Amino acid sequence: MRVRLGAAVAALACIAGLSTSSAAPRVAEKGETLGFLVTKFAVAIYYGDFATDCPEGFSPTTDEQYLLTQTPAERARLLKPENAPELEKKWKIEYTSGPNGEDICRNPRSFLDDPRHPVQKTVQGKTSYGMNLDGTDDGRATARSCQHAKFRNPQGELVDNQLYRIMGCAKSWRGEGATFGGSMALKYNSYMKDGLHNYLIELRGVNDRRNDDDVEVGIYSTDDKSMLDGSREHLPNQTFAVTSNPRWRNVVHGRIVDGVLTTDVIDTMYLNWFFALNGPYGAVNEHEFRQVHFRLTLEKSGILKGIMGGYQPIEITSAQARNGGKGVATNGNRDCASEYKSMVAFADGYPDENGQCTMISLAQDVEAIPAFVLHPEAARAQTAALP
Amino acid sequence: MRTFDRRRVLRSLLGGSAISVALPLFDCVLNGNGTALASGAPLPVRFGTWFWGLGVTPGRWKPTKTGKDYDILPELRPIEPFKKKISIFSGFDVLLDGKPNFPHQTGGPGFRTGIAPPALAFPGVSFDVMIADAIGGNTRFRSIELSGIADSTNTLSGRGAGQMNPSESSALAFYTRVFGPDYKDPNAGAFVPDPKIMARKSVLSAVTEQRQELERQLGAADKARLDQYFTSLRQVENQLAMQLQKPEPLLACANPHAPEGFDVGHEVENVVKNHELMAQILAMALACNQTKVFNMHINNSASSLTKRGSTTSHHQLTHDEQIDEKLGYQPVATQFVKDLMDQWGTFVRVLDGVKEGDGTLLDNTLVVAHSDTDFAKVHTVSSLPVMFAGSAGGRVKSGVHIEGKGEPVTRLALTAMQAVGLAQDRFGSGSMETKKPLTEVFA
Amino acid sequence: MVRRVATLLLLGALCGSLCGCSPAEPETSGAPAGMRRLTEEQYRNSIADIFGTHIQVAGRFDPILRPQHGLIAAGTSQISVSPAGFEQYQIMATSIAAQVLDPAHRNTFLTCAPKDETSADATCAESFLRQVGGLLYRRPLTDAEAKAYTAAAGEATRITGTFTGGLSLSLASMLSSPAFIFEIDATEPDPNHAGGQRLNAYAKASRLSYFLWNTTPDAALLAAAARGDLHTASGLSQQVDRLLASPRLEGAMRTFFADMLQFEVDAELVKDPAIYPLFVRAVKEDMPEQTLRTLVDVTLTKAGDYRDVFTTRDTFMTRPLGVIYGIPVPQKSGWMPYQFAEGDKRAGVLTLMNFLAAFSHDGRSSPTLRGKALRELVLCQPVPIPPGDVDFALVQDTKNPLYKTARDRLTAHRANPSCAGCHKIMDPVGLAMENFDGIGVFRAEEGEGAIDASGDLDGVGFATAADLGRVIHDNPATPACLVNRMYEYAVRRSSVAGERAWLESLNQRFVADGYRIPKLLRRIALSDAFFKIAPPETTKEALR
Known part of the structure; x- marks a missing residue:
C-alpha cells in the first residue's frame, strides 16, 4: 500500500485540537493524536501447511455432504450423468429443507438434531492467530468460558480461536491459499471499499510512538464514505467524522511497547455492519464482540497493522448465512446447518444457565491507514469558528 | 449559391405518390471512410x-x-x-x-x-x-x-x-x-420519402436566404468564415437530400x-x-x-x-x-x-x-x-x-x-x-x- | 514583447501620480466590425435565459480555439462551423424547438392559437417567430427574415400536416442560423463622426451582455437598446450599473479567469496513477473550482485588490481536496472556507493545486512549465518556443544521482547557451514552486535532495512560493496584464495598435482605483473604446 504520511503528520497538531471533546475523554490533552481509517477488518486466517491443518481436506460442500449421507450404491447411481437432474433436485431442495420446509440457512437451529448435517471438519494444526481470551493456559472451563482446546499464535503464545478451528478447513474461508485468499475475507474488505461500513481508529495522547504506557484508543464507526484511488485502494489522509451513534464508539486504554500497541480489554464492542448476500439487505446491522483486545503494530510507513481477538455471539456470526438464506447453501454451496451446529459445539465463551456457551472466540485481521478523525461536536465547533 | 431548386423537388413529392426524385449531384459528398x-x-x-x-x-x-x-x-x-x-x-x-x-x-x-x-x-x-x-x-x-x-x-x-x-x-x-x-x-x-426529412430540409432555405444580407455587413475574413458555415450547411442539406432518394439496393x-x-x-x-x-x-x-x-x-x-x-x-x-x-x-x-x-x-x-x-x-x-x-x-x-x-x-x-x-x-x-x-x-x-x-x- | 510591456509600465508609473485627475479618454482606432461564434457556455446560457432552464440542450460543440498568447474569447472571432458541428447544431436546434413547442411548454411561448392545428396559419406563425426570433437574434427580425421563416413554417406544416410541427422546424432552422450562432456586429452611420460607422444599439446591448453576463441580453437591455438609451451616456451607465450589480456578473468573471489561466488544460489532464494515486476523479473535479472560488472571493465578494489573489491565505476546501493538502475538512460535503496558517508554504492561487497540477508533467513537476505559465498567463510576458534540436534527456532523467532535484537538472541544462536565455526567464520562478509535486502535494525534498525554492523575479528576491506571491503582487506587470486580458475578454478579440494609449491610461486608472476589478469592468463598459468600430477595409498592417 502506498501511503504518504508526511502530510498527515504535519497537520496532526491541528487534529489534536479538534478531537478534544466530550466524545474524546481523558488523556488527550497531552501528546499527539493519530487517526486511522480501517482498510481491513475480516477473519484472520492462518495459512499453515494445508496437509497439517486439514489432513482430511476441505470440509464438504453442501452437495458433497449430501452424497456422504447416501449409501455407496445410491451415491454411485446419483453420480451417473443421466441422474444429474435428480441429484440436483435432491441436494438443492430436499437436503436443504427441514420436514416442515425450514430453510437450513434461515433456521439452522431446527437442524441441530438432524444427523444429515454433521459438525464440520476442524483444523488439526496447532497454530492460529488470536488472543488469550479466557486467561487460562489449558482452556479449562471458567465462569465465562467453556472447556476448549488452545492454539498457539505464531509468536508461540496460547490463544483462543474456535471459529478458525471449525471454519479453517472450509473453502469459503480458507479459499485457495494465501495467494487468492478466502472469498469471505475479500468480500468483507471490499464492502468497506464500497462504503457499506467503515471504521476508524484513533490513538490519543501519544508522547512516544515507540514506547508509551498511557495512550487512549478509540475504535469507531463512521457514516462517511471512503474515496478510492484508481487501483481501488483507500486514499490516505481523508477526513472522517465519528458516528453520531454512541453505541458504535468504543474507547479503551492501551500501551505501546517497542512500537506495538496493545489495548486493555473492551468488555463489549459494537460497530455498525452491513452484510448483503442475496437476502434482505441490512437485516443485521451491528457487529457485537466481547472481551475484545487489539494488538497492532505502528509501522514506519504509517500503517497500523495487526490482530483483534474477542468473542462473538454465534447468532451474529451466523447472521450472514441467515441473511442470505438458502442461496448460501445452494449457490454458495455452504452447508449452513453444519456450520451452525459446529458453532454450537465449539462455542467457548459466555455460557448460558445450562452451561452451553453462546459465543465463539475469533480473530480479525486489522489494517488501517492514516486519516483525520473528527468528532461531531468538535467538527461543529470548528465550522462555527470559521468566518 | 443554391444547390438545387427546393420547390421543384417538393412540388413533385407533395403529390403523395411514391416516386423516385432526381436530384443533381453535389460537389461535396460525405464519404472519406469507405x-x-x-x-x-x-x-x-x-x-x-x-x-x-x-x-x-x-x-x-x-x-x-x-x-x-x-x-x-x-x-x-x-x-x-x-x-x-x-x-x-x-x-x-x-x-x-x-x-x-x-x-x-x-x-x-x-x-x-x-x-x-x-x-x-x-x-x-x-x-x-x-x-x-x-x-x-x-x-x-x-x-x-x-x-x-x-x-x-x-x-x-x-x-x-x-x-x-x-x-x-x-x-x-x-x-x-x-x-x-x-x-x-x-x-x-416502392419508396416513400420520409415527410419529416422533407420538412427538415425545406426549412433550411430560410437560413440560406439570409446569406446575402449577412455578407453585406462583413469584412473579407468574416465572409470566408460565413462561407465555411454555409458549406457545412450545404453538406447537411445534401445528406437530407440523399435520404429522400430511393435507396440503393441492399446487395448484402x-x-x-x-x-x-x-x-x-x-x-x-x-x-x-x-x-x-x-x-x-x-x-x-x-x-x-x-x-x-x-x-x-x-x-x-x-x-x-x-x-x-x-x-x-x-x-x-x-x-x-x-x-x-x-x-x-x-x-x-x-x-x-x-x-x-x-x-x-x-x-x-x-x-x-x-x-x-x-x-x-x-x-x-x-x-x-x-x-x-x-x-x-x-x-x-x-x-x-x-x-x-x-x-x-x-x-x-x-x-x-x-x-x-x-x-x-x-x-x-x-x-x-x-x-x-x-x-x-x-x-x-x-x-x-x-x-x-x-x-x-x-x- | 517583454520589452514593450515593460516600457508601458514605466510610462504608467511615471504618469500615475501626475495625471491622477481625470484626463480625457485617449482616442482609439477600434477594430472592424466582427462576428464571434457563441461559446458552448454562451449558447447554453442563452437558451436557458430565453426558454428556461428546463429546456435541455444536448449535443457536442465544435472545438474552441485559443490563439497564441491570447484568450479563447478572442478565438471566437476566428472560428466558423464545421460540417460535423453544423450537424450537431441542427440536432440540438431540432430538439430545443421540439421542447419549446411541446404541450408542456407551448402556451408559454405561443400566445396565439392557429385556425386549425393541421394547416398553416401565417399570422399566428409570424407573431410567434417575430417574438422568439427577436430574442434569439438579440434584435428585431427584419421583414425579410420574418417572411422567410413564416414561409418555411408554412411549408413544413404542409409537409408534416401539423401546425406546431411545422412551426417547430422553422424555429429549429432559426436556431441553427448564423444570426443566432454568431454574435454579429451590426453597424450604422455614426451621427457624431461624418462618414464613420458605429455599433447599432442592439449590437451594443449584445456586446455588454456577453461581456458582463456571458449570455444573451435580457428584456430590459433589449428595451434600452430599442429606446436608444445605449447611445446616451446616462442611459448606458444606468444599464452597465444594473448589469454589474447582478449576481450573474460572477458567472462571467469565472469564465474570464478560467480563460485567462487556461483552465481548459484541466479537462484533459492525466496523471500517472502509479506515481500520483491521490489524483482521483473527485479531487480533479474540485481542483479548478477551488481556484475560481478563491479568485471570485478576493475580487468580487470582497471587492478587494486584484493583486491579493497572489498572496491571500484564504481559500476553500472540500473533503477530497483535504487529501491533497493533508488537512482535515470537517464539513462532510460541499465547500467550506479555509485559511492557511501564517507562515504556511502556501498563499495565493499559484500555490493552489490547480496551477501546480495543470502546469506539470504527468509523472513529475515542471519548474519550466510553471515558470512559463506564470510569465505568460499572469504577467503577459510571452516566452519564445524552444529550438527544435534541444536534448531534454538530462532534464527528464529524475533518477540521475548527480542531479537529484529539478534545480540541479535545470542548472545543468542551462549550461547549453541556446537554452539559457529562455530558461533564465522561466526557471527561477518555476523552481519556487518545487515544494509542490506534480499534483500539488507538499514535499520538503525531491528524492534525497532538499528543495531550495529561493530565487528572484527580474531582480526581486524571494525565499518560498508564498514569498514569490508577494513579489508577483508588487510587480507592475501583474495588474497591467490583467487590464490587457480583461479588455481582450470584453471585446473578444486581440487589442490593436490603435488602442495602446488607451490601454495605458486604463491601466493607470486601475492603479488609481486600488486594483478593483468591478471598477475596471465599469470603466471598460462605459468607454468609447469598448464600442468603437474601425472602417471595414482597415488593412491588417494598419492594425499592428
Whole structure:
C-alpha cells in the first residue's frame, strides 16, 4: 500500500485540537493524536501447511455432504450423468429443507438434531492467530468460558480461536491459499471499499510512538464514505467524522511497547455492519464482540497493522448465512446447518444457565491507514469558528 | 449559391405518390471512410450489445499492454484475427456511491443505465434503448433482443423495472419473427420519402436566404468564415437530400434458411449452437435493414450454463471450484469463459463476413461487448471487461486497449452513443455521471 | 514583447501620480466590425435565459480555439462551423424547438392559437417567430427574415400536416442560423463622426451582455437598446450599473479567469496513477473550482485588490481536496472556507493545486512549465518556443544521482547557451514552486535532495512560493496584464495598435482605483473604446 504520511503528520497538531471533546475523554490533552481509517477488518486466517491443518481436506460442500449421507450404491447411481437432474433436485431442495420446509440457512437451529448435517471438519494444526481470551493456559472451563482446546499464535503464545478451528478447513474461508485468499475475507474488505461500513481508529495522547504506557484508543464507526484511488485502494489522509451513534464508539486504554500497541480489554464492542448476500439487505446491522483486545503494530510507513481477538455471539456470526438464506447453501454451496451446529459445539465463551456457551472466540485481521478523525461536536465547533 | 431548386423537388413529392426524385449531384459528398455506397449514399450505422455473464479469469483476458500493440492472452485468442477491428477497455468501473453490490444484479444494469441500482430492480433507461430511440425508428424492429440460453427474461435492455425488452431465445422463433410471412424484401417495392426529412430540409432555405444580407455587413475574413458555415450547411442539406432518394439496393441482403427448432435449455453445447444460428440470422436482419439495433445476451448474469451431463452451473463453479495451484485459475469455470469468448469470436466473424459497400457489416456497426463482473468469484463491479467491435461506419477508431484506471464505465456508454450519432452530452448519475466521452476513440 | 510591456509600465508609473485627475479618454482606432461564434457556455446560457432552464440542450460543440498568447474569447472571432458541428447544431436546434413547442411548454411561448392545428396559419406563425426570433437574434427580425421563416413554417406544416410541427422546424432552422450562432456586429452611420460607422444599439446591448453576463441580453437591455438609451451616456451607465450589480456578473468573471489561466488544460489532464494515486476523479473535479472560488472571493465578494489573489491565505476546501493538502475538512460535503496558517508554504492561487497540477508533467513537476505559465498567463510576458534540436534527456532523467532535484537538472541544462536565455526567464520562478509535486502535494525534498525554492523575479528576491506571491503582487506587470486580458475578454478579440494609449491610461486608472476589478469592468463598459468600430477595409498592417 502506498501511503504518504508526511502530510498527515504535519497537520496532526491541528487534529489534536479538534478531537478534544466530550466524545474524546481523558488523556488527550497531552501528546499527539493519530487517526486511522480501517482498510481491513475480516477473519484472520492462518495459512499453515494445508496437509497439517486439514489432513482430511476441505470440509464438504453442501452437495458433497449430501452424497456422504447416501449409501455407496445410491451415491454411485446419483453420480451417473443421466441422474444429474435428480441429484440436483435432491441436494438443492430436499437436503436443504427441514420436514416442515425450514430453510437450513434461515433456521439452522431446527437442524441441530438432524444427523444429515454433521459438525464440520476442524483444523488439526496447532497454530492460529488470536488472543488469550479466557486467561487460562489449558482452556479449562471458567465462569465465562467453556472447556476448549488452545492454539498457539505464531509468536508461540496460547490463544483462543474456535471459529478458525471449525471454519479453517472450509473453502469459503480458507479459499485457495494465501495467494487468492478466502472469498469471505475479500468480500468483507471490499464492502468497506464500497462504503457499506467503515471504521476508524484513533490513538490519543501519544508522547512516544515507540514506547508509551498511557495512550487512549478509540475504535469507531463512521457514516462517511471512503474515496478510492484508481487501483481501488483507500486514499490516505481523508477526513472522517465519528458516528453520531454512541453505541458504535468504543474507547479503551492501551500501551505501546517497542512500537506495538496493545489495548486493555473492551468488555463489549459494537460497530455498525452491513452484510448483503442475496437476502434482505441490512437485516443485521451491528457487529457485537466481547472481551475484545487489539494488538497492532505502528509501522514506519504509517500503517497500523495487526490482530483483534474477542468473542462473538454465534447468532451474529451466523447472521450472514441467515441473511442470505438458502442461496448460501445452494449457490454458495455452504452447508449452513453444519456450520451452525459446529458453532454450537465449539462455542467457548459466555455460557448460558445450562452451561452451553453462546459465543465463539475469533480473530480479525486489522489494517488501517492514516486519516483525520473528527468528532461531531468538535467538527461543529470548528465550522462555527470559521468566518 | 443554391444547390438545387427546393420547390421543384417538393412540388413533385407533395403529390403523395411514391416516386423516385432526381436530384443533381453535389460537389461535396460525405464519404472519406469507405463506408458509402457507389452513389455516395451512406450505409446505415448499426449498434448492438453482446453480453456475457460472469466475467473473465484474472491474468487470462486483460492485455498487459495498452495502445495498438496490445497483447492477446488466452481468453482473447478467438478475436485475434479481428484484433484491428476490436478495442479492449479495462479498468472502467461501476461506481456504487455506497449502494450495495447485489451479486449479479449490479454490474450489468449499472453499466447499461449509468445508475448503481439502489435495490434489486433495473434502475433506469439502458443506453441501448436510448440509441434505439434515436436511430431505430424507421426500420421494422426498433431493436431486437436475443438470449443464447432458453430464458426470455435474460435481458439488460429496458426502460426500468417492469419495462424490460424480453429476449427471443430460440433461433427458429427469431427467424420466423424476422423472415417469416410478414417479411417484405427491402429491395422490392416502392419508396416513400420520409415527410419529416422533407420538412427538415425545406426549412433550411430560410437560413440560406439570409446569406446575402449577412455578407453585406462583413469584412473579407468574416465572409470566408460565413462561407465555411454555409458549406457545412450545404453538406447537411445534401445528406437530407440523399435520404429522400430511393435507396440503393441492399446487395448484402439475402433471405437466410430457416433453422431447425431444438430444445436449448442451459447446456452450453446447445447454447453455443443456438447463438451461432442467431448470429447468422441477425446478420441478415441487419443487412436487410429490418433492424439497426440489437442486444445479444449469450448467457445470464449468474450464468446458469452447464456442461452436458453435469448439474453444476458455471455460476456455482466460480464460487466453489478450487483454484488449481499450478494453473493459477479454476480449470472448469475457466472453460466456460473460453466457450463464451469463442462465441464472441464467432459473432464478430459472422458480422465481418457480410460484405457491404467497400467494407463489411461489422465495419458499419458498433458492437459493445461486456460482462457484469471482472472476477465472478467475488462479484467485483470494478474494471468491467468491455470491448468495442466494428467502427460504426468509420466513426470509431478500433484496435486499441485503453485502461480506465477507475474512471466510470459510463464514459464508454457515452462514447458509444456519440459514436453512432446521438446528441447525448452526458450519461449516468452520481459518481457515474459523465460528460466526457473517450475522444481518442472517435475517428 | 517583454520589452514593450515593460516600457508601458514605466510610462504608467511615471504618469500615475501626475495625471491622477481625470484626463480625457485617449482616442482609439477600434477594430472592424466582427462576428464571434457563441461559446458552448454562451449558447447554453442563452437558451436557458430565453426558454428556461428546463429546456435541455444536448449535443457536442465544435472545438474552441485559443490563439497564441491570447484568450479563447478572442478565438471566437476566428472560428466558423464545421460540417460535423453544423450537424450537431441542427440536432440540438431540432430538439430545443421540439421542447419549446411541446404541450408542456407551448402556451408559454405561443400566445396565439392557429385556425386549425393541421394547416398553416401565417399570422399566428409570424407573431410567434417575430417574438422568439427577436430574442434569439438579440434584435428585431427584419421583414425579410420574418417572411422567410413564416414561409418555411408554412411549408413544413404542409409537409408534416401539423401546425406546431411545422412551426417547430422553422424555429429549429432559426436556431441553427448564423444570426443566432454568431454574435454579429451590426453597424450604422455614426451621427457624431461624418462618414464613420458605429455599433447599432442592439449590437451594443449584445456586446455588454456577453461581456458582463456571458449570455444573451435580457428584456430590459433589449428595451434600452430599442429606446436608444445605449447611445446616451446616462442611459448606458444606468444599464452597465444594473448589469454589474447582478449576481450573474460572477458567472462571467469565472469564465474570464478560467480563460485567462487556461483552465481548459484541466479537462484533459492525466496523471500517472502509479506515481500520483491521490489524483482521483473527485479531487480533479474540485481542483479548478477551488481556484475560481478563491479568485471570485478576493475580487468580487470582497471587492478587494486584484493583486491579493497572489498572496491571500484564504481559500476553500472540500473533503477530497483535504487529501491533497493533508488537512482535515470537517464539513462532510460541499465547500467550506479555509485559511492557511501564517507562515504556511502556501498563499495565493499559484500555490493552489490547480496551477501546480495543470502546469506539470504527468509523472513529475515542471519548474519550466510553471515558470512559463506564470510569465505568460499572469504577467503577459510571452516566452519564445524552444529550438527544435534541444536534448531534454538530462532534464527528464529524475533518477540521475548527480542531479537529484529539478534545480540541479535545470542548472545543468542551462549550461547549453541556446537554452539559457529562455530558461533564465522561466526557471527561477518555476523552481519556487518545487515544494509542490506534480499534483500539488507538499514535499520538503525531491528524492534525497532538499528543495531550495529561493530565487528572484527580474531582480526581486524571494525565499518560498508564498514569498514569490508577494513579489508577483508588487510587480507592475501583474495588474497591467490583467487590464490587457480583461479588455481582450470584453471585446473578444486581440487589442490593436490603435488602442495602446488607451490601454495605458486604463491601466493607470486601475492603479488609481486600488486594483478593483468591478471598477475596471465599469470603466471598460462605459468607454468609447469598448464600442468603437474601425472602417471595414482597415488593412491588417494598419492594425499592428
